[in-house]
Every structure is written in structure tokens, then in C-alpha cells.
Amino acid sequence: MSEHPETRDLLGPFVMGDLDPAEKRAVEEHLENCASCRQEVESLRLAHENLVEFAAASEAPPEHLKDRAVAGMPGPAARRLVPPWAAAAAAALLLAAGLAYGTSLLGGREVAAATLEPTDRAPRAGGEVKVMGGGENAEVRLEAWGLPACEGEEYYELWLVEGEERVSAGTFSVGKSGEVEVVLNAPEFADAYPQVGITAETDTDPSPGDAKMLGGKLRGT
Amino acid sequence: MAGVEDEILVRRVAAGDERALGGLYDRYAGLVYGAGTRYLGDRGQAEDLVQDVFLSVWRNADRFDPSRASFSTWVYRITRNRATDLVRRRKARVRTVDGDPPPEPQEPDPSGSLSRGFDVAAALAGLSQTHREVLVLAYFKGLSQREISARTGTPLGTVKSRTTAAMRALREAMSQGPEGG
Numbered sequence: 200m201s202e203h204p205e206t207r208d209l210l211g212p213f214v215m216g217d218l219d220p221a222e223k224r225a226v227e228e229h230l231e232n233c234a235s236c237r238q239e240v241e242s243l244r245l246a247h248e249n250l251v252e253f254a255a256a257s258e259a260p261p262e263h264l265k266d267r268a269v270a271g272m273p274g275p276a277a278r279r280l281v282p283p284w285a286a287a288a289a290a291a292l293l294l295a296a297g298l299a300y301g302t303s304l305l306g307g308r309e310v311a312a313a314t315l316e317p318t319d320r321a322p323r324a325g326g327e328v329k330v331m332g333g334g335e336n337a338e339v340r341l342e343a344w345g346l347p348a349c350e351g352e353e354y355y356e357l358w359l360v361e362g363e364e365r366v367s368a369g370t371f372s373v374g375k376s377g378e379v380e381v382v383l384n385a386p387e388f389a390d391a392y393p394q395v396g397i398t399a400e401t402d403t404d405p406s407p408g409d410a411k412m413l414g415g416k417l418r419g420t
Numbered sequence: 421m422a423g424v425e426d427e428i429l430v431r432r433v434a435a436g437d438e439r440a441l442g443g444l445y446d447r448y449a450g451l452v453y454g455a456g457t458r459y460l461g462d463r464g465q466a467e468d469l470v471q472d473v474f475l476s477v478w479r480n481a482d483r484f485d486p487s488r489a490s491f492s493t494w495v496y497r498i499t500r501n502r503a504t505d506l507v508r509r510r511k512a513r514v515r516t517v518d519g520d521p522p523p524e525p526q527e528p529d530p531s532g533s534l535s536r537g538f539d540v541a542a543a544l545a546g547l548s549q550t551h552r553e554v555l556v557l558a559y560f561k562g563l564s565q566r567e568i569s570a571r572t573g574t575p576l577g578t579v580k581s582r583t584t585a586a587m588r589a590l591r592e593a594m595s596q597g598p599e600g601g
Contacts, residue, residue, distance in 0.1 A: 208577075211584030215558065217565050218580075239588075246587040249540045249594065250559045256537040257450035257560070258457055264467055268449065268474045269442045314508070327508055342505060 207236060214244045310337070311390035313415035315397065321346055321412045324377075326397070328357070328415065330390040337385035339368045343397065344378040346412060356400050357383060358407055359392035359417075365407045366392070370400070392417055426491035426542060434481035441478055447545045448492070449474070451537050452499050459503050459528045472502045492542035496535050503528040543593035551586035554579060 206229045212218050213226045230237050308331065315326035326343030341357055349355070349372045357368040369383030395417050399410040424443065432440035452473050456466025476498050484494055507528075529535060544552055557563045557571065565583065569576040 208581035208584050211587045212565050212580045214587075215565075215583070217558075242591050243584070243587045246591045246594075249536060249590070250555060250587075252533050253451075253537045253540040253544075254559045256454050256458075256534055257541075258454035258466075260449050260453035260467070260470055261463075264453075264470055265442065265445055265449070267467075268471045269438060269445050272438055272441065272475070272478045325509070327505065342509070344509075 206233075207239065210236065210239055210243055214240060214247045308332070309420050311417050311419050313395045313417040315343060315395070315413040315415040317345070317413060318411050320399070320410055324413055326413055326415075328395050328417070330385060330417070332385075337389045339383040339385045339389055340381075341371070341383060342378075342380045343373075343413060346373045346377050346379065346397075347399075348375045348377065349373050351401075353399060353401050355379075355412065356398050356407070358396045358398065359389055360394040360396055360414075361392050367405070367407075368395075390417070390419065426545065427486045430477075430481050430484050430486075430491055433478060434484070441474060444477065444491070444495070445474055447541055448495055448538065451534065451541060452495075454537075455499055455503055455528065455534050460506055465506060469499070469502055469506060472506070473499050476502065490539075490542060492538040493535075496538040499538075500528045500534070539594060540590070543590050546593050547586060547589050550582060551589050554583045555586050555590065558583065 206226055209218060209222055209226055213223065218226065230240065309329050310332065311330040313328040315324075315328060317324040324343065324345035326341065329340040331338050331340060339357065346355065354370050354372050356370045359366045359368055368385060368389060369381075371379055371381045371383070373379045393416060394414065396407075396414040397412045398408045399412055400408045402408075426444065426447070429440040429443050433444065449470055452470050453466050456469035457463060460466055460469060473495065477495060484491065489497075544555065547555070553572070554568060557568045558565075563571060565579050566576060568574070568583075569579045572579070574582070
């Protein structure tokens with residue numbers, strides 16, 4: 200390596216195609232007789248291709264976006280506490296039992312999903328349900344929007360449905376934004392149910408209420 | 421924040437440090453935004469994607485496990501998942517309004533180039549300032565070696581040898597970096 204430091208130093212610009220003709224010719228002549236530099240060129244060519252691909256995949260976001268995306272985050276202590284809108288004791292108890300915020304995004308793969316369609320009670324609502332994992336270790340990820348905000352002791356409940364059977368997949372509340380994104384503890388074999396639905400609830404009766412807000416067919420993925 | 425390892429920044433984010441989140445933003449937001457414009461097709465949605473991804477990083481930083489995957493792999497997965505969610509959500513809304521489902525959305529990152537981009541971003545962040553500078557000027561600003569020499573006031577021969585060394589360091593960082601599945 201030490202006998203030809205100058206040529207070796209040019210190999211980066213060589214693979215980039217950024218040498219003047221005389222330098223390029225000198226490098227090419229050298230490569231004909233130097234296996235070690237030919238190997239180096241192959242390695243640097245990979246770096247070059249990686250960088251070209253990286254630059255092509257990137258796009259500078261607008262300057263103002265950083266402030267919006269980074270500043271004003273909620274404090275870390277608030278991350279997994281029950282939010283203030285769930286102050287009602289009964290709802291809070293249900294929430295504590297049913298919710299697990301921020302469950303690992305690296306969890307199992309998606310095994311079933313449903314697109315939630317609105318009912319007359321919430322015509323602008325919509326949502327997505329995903330069952331991750333499957334079997335005994337599944338989790339249900341719910342994202343919904345356009346739902347009326349909960350007031351007092353109101354809360355929502357997600358159900359897995361098969362015929363007349365209804366199995367709760369957990370409860371959640373919705374604030375003024377009408378949007379919610381939660382990870383719920385999945386009942387065993389959650390992915391085997393053909394349908395899902397969301398009802399608005401106001402009591403502690405474990406059976407589903409009549410106020411169906413969203414529903415959808417669960418399909419294997 | 422330059423030169424500080426991603427994993428250290430994530431730990432700071434988990435402790436509530438917004439500046440550390442800003443450091444990670446500087447490294448990866450361009451890829452997230454680029455993915456947004458490519459797969460979601462409009463800049464407003466791309467901005468939503470960037471916000472969603474970094475909010476998710478903020479909320480879940482304390483659950484990040486470096487023994488399972490590198491940060492770049494983790495944030496890549498978040499980006500891909502969130503992009504998929506946004507495409508589906510838009511699809512659901514459109515169907516609600518029009519009655520006809522739009523064409524199936526393109527799967528984010530079918531070629532794997534976005535995934536590799538996150539790996540390169542991580543490796544680049546770990547290089548020295550001088551090495552990173554020549555590569556950024558060449559590949560992101562499109563400057564020739566001669567132009568980099570003029571811009572930085574560095575002799576042309578030094579720019580060339582530095583570029584070679586920087587590319588070598590990048591390859592080494594990528595071959596030694598933590599692998600994520």
C-alpha cells in the first residue's frame with residue numbers, strides 16, 4: 200500500500216468519475232497491475248453507489264418543519280400516563296386495564312387488518328385496525344378519526360365479532376381532536392374473528408352497548 | 421450533535437431532551453420526507469409523515485432496544501409503517517367520499533433503497549466532520565472535487581485524498597454497523 204500512495208488516494212474520485220483525463224489514465228494503468236487497488240476500487244464503488252442511492256432517496260424538508268416536528272413535545276412523564284380527559288374513575292380503571300401505549304413498533308408482523316367504515320352515528324369517522332402477531336401473543340393496533348369526543352364517563356370499546364359473539368379487545372377514549380391511536384391487548388386468536396366494531400359506552404356493563412360507531416371486516420394479511 | 425452516536429441521542433430523547441430529537445431529525449428527516457413525497461405523492465402528506473415519525477420516536481424512545489436493531493433500522497421501520505398507514509387512511513377516506521376505491525397504493529420501499537438509505541445516513545453521521553463534509557458537498561450539493569476545493573479553501577489534492585478516505589471510512593462503518601433485520 201505504501202509504494203503507491205498517490206494513486207491510491209485518487210481512487211475515490213476515480214469511481215466518482217471526477218478525475219482529469221491524465222489522472223484517470225494513470226489510475227487505469229496502475230489498476231491493470233495492482234490487485235489490491237482493484238479490490239479497493241470495488242469497495243469504494245459500493246460506497247459510491249450507496250451514497251448516490253441515499254442522495255436520491257433524500258429530499259430536504261421545508262425549514263419550518265423542524266420546529267413543528269421536534270419542538271413542543273409533551274413531557275416524557277406524560278408518555279404512558281392516563282391522559283387528563285380520562286379523569287372519570289370508571290373510565291380510568293378501564294383504560295388502565297385495557298391500554299398499553301407505545302407497544303413496540305417492532306412487534307410481530309401484521310396478520311389481519313380491517314378498514315373501519317362509519318355508521319350514521321358518526322358519519323365522518325373512519326379507522327384502521329391491525330392485528331399484529333397472532334395466537335396468544337397478538338396485539339391490536341387501532342387508529343381512528345372523526346369520532347365524537349368523550350364527555351363525562353363516556354368511552355369507546357373495540358369488539359371482535361363473529362355471528363352473535365362479541366369479545367372485547369379493550370376500551371379507549373377520544374379527545375377533542377376526534378383521533379385516537381392505541382395498542383390494545385388482543386384476545387387470544389383475535390385474527391380469527393371475521394369482523395370488528397367500535398361502540399360508544401357509558402356504563403360498566405361488560406356487554407356491548409347499542410351505539411355502534413364504526414365497523415369493518417377483518418381480513419388476513 | 422454531530423458525531424454523537426444515534427443510540428446516545430435516543431437515550432437522551434427518552435429522558436425528554438428535545439435537542440437530541442433535533443439531532444436525530446437532522447440525520448434522518450430528509451429520508452423520511454423523501455419517502456413521503458415519493459410514496460404519498462404530495463408535500464403536505466410528506467410533512468405529516470415527518471411529524472408522525474418523530475412524534476413516534478419521541479413517544480417510544482424509552483422502548484428502543486439497541487440489542488434488537490440499530491436506530492436507523494428502527495426509524496426506517498417506523499417510517500415504512502407510518503407511510504403505509506397514511507396511504508391506507510387516505511384510501512379509506514377517498515372511498516368514503518366517492519364510493520370507488522382508488523388503485524392499490526404502491527408498497528413503500530419495494531426495492532429496499534430507502535432501507536439502505538437509512539443505513540448510509542447512520543454511517544455518515546458517524547464519520548469525522550471533515551470526511552462527512554466532502555461527501556455531503558459531493559453527493560448532496562453536487563460539487564466537483566475542484567469546486568469543493570474552492571468552496572472549502574482546501575488544496576485539490578487534499579480534497580481528493582480526503583474523499584477517498586471518507587468513502588473508505590463509510591464502507592467500514594457500514595460493514596461494522598449493527599445489523600437489523
